[in-house]
Amino acid sequence: MIVRSKAPLRLGLAGGGSDVSPYSDIYSGLILNAIINLYTYCTIEETVDGMITIDSNDSHCYKSYPMVEQLDIDGEASLIKGVYNRVIRDFDVKPRSFKITTYNDAPAGSGLGTSSAMVVCILKAFIEWLGLPLGDYETSRLAYEIERKDLNLSGGKQDQYAAAFGGFNYMEFLQNDLVIVNPLKIKRWIVDELEASMVLYFTGVSRSSAAIIDQQKKNTFSGNEKAIEAMHRIKKSAIDMKFALLKGDMQEFARILGQGWEDKKKMADAITNPMIQDVFNTAMSAGALAGKVSGAGGGGFVMLMVEPTRKKEVINALNKLDGSVMPFQFTEGGAHGWKIYPTDKVK
Structure with a gap:
């Protein structure tokens, strides 16, 4: 079986930076953003070689690892490893043999929330593959914790929620990492x-x-x-x-x-x-x-x-x-995943 996912990138229209702690913890933050038709992509392929193979196009990393419960965070493909480690730990999942491939429509460091969208995208692929019980809020929150707390990468909170929810959103950032997403219906x-x-x-x-x-x-x-x-x-x-x-x-x-x-x-x-x-x-x-x-x-x-x-x-x-x-359009849908089955098993 093959699982694929995609998550959109965003334009931060107003309020950018007010979602970053400690400002959001002290004063609360407000953000207006919208997603566009540029995406991050992830594919998970089940394999039988007893290895975890990572092909991260954006970080130019192609490596295979034994089926362990926790992969070392060593500066290579950290986003993929961070998601994998958290999924195994939080959801009591046994290590499996698979290959994961990721790539992006925009370069890292472009200001479109690429890293956070990629974490959401990878997480969405695992959710689809393993049937994890996570909605948009839970997915966004977990992606935020993986990136900001587990991997200790600097940044705010808006990108994960934008990628998961999609559309135009007016977001509120309160104490204790509480986030309220208010979708806007724009004519x-x-x-x-x-x-x-x-x-x-x-x-x-x-x-x-x-x-x-x-x-x-x-x-x-x-x-x-x-x-x-x-x-x-x-x-x-x-x-x-x-x-x-x-x-x-x-x-x-x-x-x-x-x-x-x-x-x-x-x-x-x-x-x-x-x-x-x-x-x-x-x-x-x-x-x-x-x-x-x-x-x-x-x-x-x-x-x-x-x-x-x-x-x-x-x-x-x-x-x-x-x-x-860069030509672009605003779009509606947030991150999503889907399964591809071998044709001989399709009924």
Whole structure:
């Protein structure tokens, strides 16, 4: 039997960073995000060679291990090993012989929540294969614990929930890692107008978000008033943008996006750099209204709001730089898995 799964990547529209502890523990956080038609993928194939074979395309790891209850976390294919170890431990599953293959539509460090979406994707494959009793909230919470606590990888909480739930979501992050996901029903014409008004540009530079996130944590712990006040405004922007989105007010949406970027740059020095500023200068000169870097910053994807009639001008200008424009659409479905049976067993 073969099991496959896929989980979508997300655009963080507003409130980014307010889902990161300790800020969310002290002040609570608010996030507005939406998933797009870029995905992470996982395949589990049952084998009979008595080995656990890992083929992680994104980390360029291809290795086989004996059927043990816990795989060593040694820096190679950590996300796969982290999920495997937790599933075996939490659900009293006996080790089995299998091959697992993963890959991604976007590079790691792109700011689209790739690592967290991959953890959800891998976990969803195990859920489908083993029949584990986990809904969207349980899957998201377990993925968060694997990534942030078991593997000690820096980051927030929104990405796991976005990948599991799908669609447009307004999320609340409270004390004790409590998360409330509020799905938003956006009219089709508003989604179409938002797609027509947005350009997604990959800078060509992947970056580690850990240093930026750690700086944000330090600012909160140390009581850095400038940074904390900026984060308060970023959190409020999630409320304001939600109303703009529900009304289809793209001018207000763009204004909030731009203000959010100005506040975000106050959170850590490495959030922007001359390369990113060059992207903004080029886009604005060609007619873009506003923009922000997706994710922690420092590189990855930049999302820009434009007047739809000038979208092609902005794209043509950006194409002269070293990165690339990424076509995309917003989509609804969250992570899911399915089984493939040998044809001789299909009835």
